[in-house]
Structures are given as structure tokens and as C-alpha cells.
């Protein structure tokens with residue numbers, strides 16, 4: 001390969017063309033116009049369009065999305081960050097993908113509406129096909145190892161924590177609307193594991209408050225009946241709340257298994273301790289992001305400047321940072337010009353004019369964070385500002 | 388007009404400090420109502436406007452590819468003019484105010500927006516959002532009062548140079564975007580500083596502005612005309628783009644003149660503004676320092692809702708589509724506190740602003756005192772004032788002021 005591009009080479013020609021088109025669209029980019037007509041095209045920011053919404057339980061639904069052309073695929077068990085406008089405001093949340101690679105190229109997530117939850121309620125109850133959503137490529141380490149030969153697994157799923165696990169199981173044992181297809185090893189879906197040749201030994205312990213609000217419980221039962229997995233389902237209203245010490249009773253060969261668990265923090269913590277004491281291998285996925293709750297005052301950290309200031313909740317971040325010697329952007333100093341806007345990566349602030357709280361939860365913001373006006377904001381808890 | 392503190396009747400004299408603070412509280416409540424209710428339909432509005440504007444621009448430019456045919460030239464030029472006006476007024480100006488920042492959409496955000504104008508977003512945000520909106524109508528602090536080249540207030544000093552101000556104003560209107568760019572750079576002030584002493588910040592902004600102007604001009608006057616060559620439409624497209632920019636400049640200039648220049652809009656003395664002006668006091672200054680344009684929905688859209696200049700100045704960060712619903716509440720507040728809500732049709736406001744430009748291009752009182760009979764005498768006086776130097780002019784000013792005081796005393800008696 002030539003190190004130097006010859007003049008007139010296709011690459012140079014293409015660059016020239018791009019520059020010419022840019023000269024025609026300035027101050028916008030050609031993409032700003034293309035996005036009007038083909039938001040899912042190759043080369044665009046990654047987006048997706050909701051294809052359909054299927055209710056799973058009274059408060060959970062599966063959202064099928066057609067991702068943009070640059071979607072790079074995923075490994076079952078991974079999640080995506082999805083940005084969707086709720087009441088006109090862009091919100092970002094993570095959701096596990098609930099399937100393996102699909103023939104139609106679509107992806108799906110399954111969302112359980114949490115009480116007062118902004119995004120989950122919107123997705124479950126209000127999202128309509130045709131809506132454009134913003135996506136990031138799949139991420140996450142909660143995936144099965146490449147080599148599944150002769151491995152024994154335990155999946156512990158609690159509530160909506162079943163989602164990444166159902167993604168893995170569906171990939172191993174394709175499920176259609178008609179029922180389970182225990183792979184015969186001929187379709188392209190299954191990975192190295194082909195149950196008929198190399199039987200995988202999977203036990204699923206699923207816990208939930210009640211059976212009716214267990215997402216995918218029918219799928220799990222079908223898989224159980226087809227002999228693909230061994231399902232142990234436990235409901236709080238029938239069996240009482242499951243303690244981790246009961247596991248050995250429910251899964252006698254626990255010690256031979258590698259455990260994958262997804263559920264509330266309390267359960268995962270208990271499981272972590274339980275497995276550590278016994279020297280067992282455990283992989284977990286936490287759904288609950290860091291909880292940012294608003295208080296009075298807090299420490300403001302200006303990350304690039306390397307300065308931290310402690311505030312009482314009555315002084316503005318702008319005043320305090322300047323007092324500490326940081327060169328801050330500013331203008332009117334009264335909240336009308338946006339000359340002081342900086343991204344908050346994490347934390348909560350209070351608008352001194354009307355008391356309104358703005359929070360930035362890591363993983364739930366635009367890349368970069370949430371813009372705040374430092375001249376009318378005071379911390380409502382520890383804040384990290386990108387400046 | 389004269390700054391309110393030097394007027395016979397200060398229009399705020401009847402307001403107690405408590406009234407002023409109460410006005411602040413009531414306006415805050417109006418603002419909060421909008422904040423509490425803004426949501427999906429507002430977001431849909433701005434996205435729709437952006438979508439329509441971009442398609443209109445694309446469509447117009449496509450039509451102009453064949454602008455050698457007169458109907459195509461007309462349709463394309465009108466479309467492009469409208470698209471450029473929408474882009475500057477309802478979209479650019481308002482997005483850069485941060486009116487849509489609450490959507491957290493990085494593509495429609497004050498920190499990322501760049502507009503189709505010779506001035507850079509950064510320069511504009513400084514001179515407009517920070518200086519003009521904060522120090523609105525304070526003589527000597529708000530450079531929008533005449534943009535540093537014109538006299539729009541009695542309290543700004545007259546000089547013979549200003550005789551040409553109606554002409555300057557017209558030229559500025561035609562090339563308004565460049566005027567804004569120069570104004571954002573404070574070009575006049577900075578060019579007077581010796582080259583090597585100019586600030587780093589000025590040099591950087593000047594470079595950015597020149598680059599922007601070059602790109603803008605390349606787009607309108609080279610690239611698009613060149614794309615029209617296949618149909619033999621190079622020159623017609625060039626003319627169309629020039630016309631669209633001219634139309635946009637004239638329109639935006641007129642709308643903006645209506646905001647603060649019509650007769651009866653108040654101005655303020657620097658020394659009358661307390662160092663720690665309260666929110667209530669700031670609000671009252673905005674209330675008296677702006678004028679609205681009455682008209683249809685289409686008019687409001689094409690002015691970028693600056694036809695609600697009063698509401699815009701009170702709440703520069705509220706989404707523009709909500710000014711219309713806020714206006715009656717604001718007007719009721721004006722009535723309650725017996726203040727003058729200044730609103731008139733576009734021709735009236737433009738006429739009034741131009742009248743002021745002409746009137747103040749002449750020494751104070753000159754136009755009012757001149758009639759057919761004394762015209763020769765007045766012209767002679769003007770000649771003397773123009774050629775006589777500052778001393779003569781100061782004497783004239785003093786005489787004018789004495790005459791006014793006398794008038795005031797006789798009225799009082």
C-alpha cells in the first residue's frame with residue numbers, strides 16, 4: 001500500500017468533494033440536511049426508529065427498534081444507551097438487549113416501568129412506532145464466555161433483571177412466536193454451543209414479587225419444558241422472599257456452576273458475599289445507576305482546573321469558583337445570557353431563582369454531561385463540572 | 388427621547404420600591420408558569436420550524452439552479468429570502484439565547500449553534516445576549532443604542548458627522564449582517580487602538596469573523612452560482628443570493644429598529660442605575676425600554692417573535708413560541724401599574740424609528756423648531772453648528788436646555 005496518496009487518488013477526490021459540499025452548506029454540515037431525509041443512513045450519528053411496542057406484563061413492554069446502518073451488533077447480555085425525548089427533554093438510559101442477532105437486523109429491549117420513572121413509563125406506556133431515538137453502540141461485560149463446551153451455569157434473575165439473561169438464552173435456544181426451537185445445530189443462531197452435540201447445563205433461578213409481573217416467565221417455562229434449562233421460579237407472594245442461603249438447597253450442584261446474576265443491588269451484594277465466602281465465580285449486572293439525591297450545598301469540583309470548593313447552598317457556583325481563582329466564562333451573571341453555561345458530569349444543582357433541581361447521573365446524560373448556568377446555580381450535593 | 392431621569396415626568400415616578408419588587412414577583416410567576424408547562428409540543432414546534440426552514444432553503448436553492456428562467460429566479464429568491472429570515476430570526480437568534488437549551492438536544496443548543504450570518508455565534512452571544520440584554524437602553528453602556536455610529540437619544544452628543552446618519556442607517560440596513568459583525572467586534576473602538584496594542588481576544592475574534600465571512604461569501608457568491616453553471620445560471624443565482632441576503636438584512640434591520648428605537652421608548656442614564664439593581668428594577672427597565680409590533684401570526688414568525696420585544700426582553704430565555712400567550716398577562720401588568728405598553732403596527736414603528744433617526748441626525752430641537760418661514764434662518768444655524776466646533780455646539784445645547792426649563796416653569800405656573 002502506498003504511504004502517500006497520489007494526487008487524484010479516489011481518497012483525495014472524495015475529500016475534495018466533501019469539502020465542496022461543506023462549502024455549500026456552511027455554517028451547517030451536509031449531515032444536517034441529510035438527517036432530514038435519512039436519519040438512519042450510514043455515516044449519521046447512531047439513531048434508531050421504533051418499529052413496534054409489545055406489552056409483556058401490565059407494566060413492562062418490549063420495544064423493537066430498527067437501528068441505523070452503522071449499528072455494529074452486540075453480544076447477548078450487553079446493553080445499549082438510548083436517548084429519547086420525554087416531555088421534550090432528551091433523556092439517556094441503559095437497557096439490556098433481550099435477544100441475539102436477529103435476521104431482520106432489528107434490536108429489542110424490554111422495559112419495566114418503575115414508579116415515578118420518567119423514561120421507563122414513557123417507553124412502556126407512551127412510546128409509539130415511528131419515533132426516532134438516539135443510540136450508542138452496545139456495551140457491557142455481562143456476556144457468556146466464548147467457549148461454552150461442557151460448562152455449567154447458574155443464572156439468577158430478579159424482576160426485570162431477567163432481560164440480559166433472556167437475551168443470552170434466546171440466542172442459545174432461538175425462540176419463535178410458536179415456541180422454543182431447541183437448536184438442532186443447523187441454524188446460524190447458536191454459538192459454539194449446540195445443545196444436541198454439546199449439552200449446556202443451565203439452571204435459572206428467577207425471583208419476582210408475583211408471577212403475573214414476571215417478564216418472560218412463559219418463555220422461561222417453555223425453555224424448561226423443552227429441556228433447554230432447569231427453571232426454579234420463586235415468588236415473594238407464594239414462597240416468601242428468597243434468601244441467598246437457600247440457593248444451595250435449590251441448586252444442589254451450585255459449586256460446579258458459574259453464576260450470572262442480575263437484579264436489585266441488595267440481592268447482588270448478598271450474592272457477592274455468599275459466592276466469595278465459597279470461592280465461587282460470579283458475574284453481575286447492576287441496573288440501578290448511582291442515585292443522585294438533592295440536598296443543601298455541597299462540594300463543587302472543577303475537574304480540568306483541579307479545584308474543589310465547598311459551598312453552603314446560597315452562593316452561586318460562578319462566584320465561588322471565581323473566588324477560588326478559577327477563570328470562569330460568564331456574562332450577565334443573572335441567568336439570562338447563557339454565557340456561563342458549563343457541562344455538569346455528575347451531581348445536582350439548585351436554580352437559585354426558583355429552587356428547581358437539575359441532576360446529572362453518570363450514564364444518563366448526553367456525552368459530556370448536562371449543561372448548567374453557573375451564575376444562578378448552587379450545589380445541591382457534590383457536583384463535578386467539566387471545566 | 389431623553390433618559391427617564393431627565394424627563395419632565397419620569398414615567399416610573401409613581402412606583403414605590405415595593406411596587407417595583409412586586410412587579411418582579413409577578414413577572415417571575417408568569418415566567419415560572421411557562422417553565423412548568425413547557426414540554427413536548429414546544430420541542431415539536433422548534434423542530435418543525437428547523438425542518439421547514441431547511442427544506443425551504445434546499446428547495447429554493449434547487450430551483451435557483453435554473454434561475455436563468457425568470458419564474459425560477461423569482462420563486463427561488465423569495466424562498467431563499469424567507470428561509471434566511473427564518474434562520475436568523477426564529478431559529479438562530481432564539482436558539483443562541485438558550486431558549487431551547489432545556490431540551491438537552493446538542494443540535495439545538497446555545498453552546499453549539501452557528502448561524503447563517505457574517506457575525507460569529509460567539510461574538511453575537513457576547514454583544515447581544517450579555518451586553519445588550521443586561522444593560523438594555525442604558526446610554527453609554529448598551530451599544531445597541533445606535534450601534535456606536537448613530538445618535539438615537541437626545542442625551543447622546545450631536546456632531547456634524549451625524550447629519551449623514553439617515554444615510555448611514557440605510558447603508559447599515561442593506562449590509563446589516565456585516566454591520567453586526569463589525570459591531571460585535573467593537574471594530575470602531577479597536578481600530579483606533581494601534582495595531583500592536585490590540586488585545587489578543589480582539590485579534591482572535593477578528594480572525595474568526597473574517598474566516599466566517601469568507602465561508603459565507605464563498606457559499607452564496609461562488610459555490611451555489613457555480614453549481615448553476617450547467618444551466619447557464621451563474622449570474623442569476625449570484626444575483627438571487629445577493630438579493631436574498633439584502634432582503635434578509637433589510638427585514639432584520641427594520642424589525643430590530645422597532646424593538647428599541649421608536650419614539651416613546653425609554654432610555655436610562657448610566658448613573659441612575661444602582662450598582663446592585665434588583666431583579667424588579669431590571670424588569671421595569673426592560674418593560675419601558677422595548678416596543679412591540681402588532682400583527683398576524685405570520686408576522687410574529689417572520690420577526691422571530693421579536694414583535695413581542697417587551698416579552699422577549701423580560702424573558703429572553705423562554706421559548707419564543709410562548710411569547711404570544713404571555714403577552715396579555717404582561718400587558719395586564721403594565722395596566723395595573725399604569726405603565727405604557729408600547730405596541731404598534733410594523734409601518735408605524737418603522738416610521739417612528741426612522742423619524743427619530745432623522746430628527747436626531749440634527750441638533751436637539753432643530754427639527755421641531757423648523758418651519759417653512761424660518762427655514763433659511765434654521766439652515767444658517769445648522770451651518771454654524773456644523774462648522775463652529777464643540778464650543779458653539781455646547782452653547783447651543785445650553786440654550787436649548789434653558790428654553791426647556793423655562794417652558795417647564797411656565798407650565799408649572
Ligand SMILES: Cc1cc2nc3c(=O)[nH]c(=O)nc-3n(C[C@H](O)[C@H](O)[C@H](O)COP(=O)(O)OP(=O)(O)OC[C@H]3O[C@@H](n4cnc5c(N)ncnc54)[C@H](O)[C@@H]3O)c2cc1C
Nearest residue numbers: 093094095096110111112114116117118119120163287288
Ligand atoms: C446496564 C443497565 C442495564 C439496564 N437494563 C434494563 C432493562 O433491560 N430493563 C429495564 O427496565 N431497566 C434496565 N435498566 C434500568 C434503566 O436504565 C432505568 O434506570 C430504569 O428504566 C428507570 O429509569 P426511569 O427514567 O424510568 O426512572 P427515573 O426517572 O430515572 O427514576 C425514578 C425513580 O426510580 C428509581 N429508579 C431508577 N432506576 C431504577 C431501577 N432500575 N429500579 C428501580 N428503581 C429505579 C429512582 O431512584 C427514582 O426514585 C438498566 C440499567 C443499567 C445501568
Ligand code: FES
Nearest residue numbers: 331332333338375
Ligand atoms: S452569566 Fe449570563 S446566564 Fe449566567
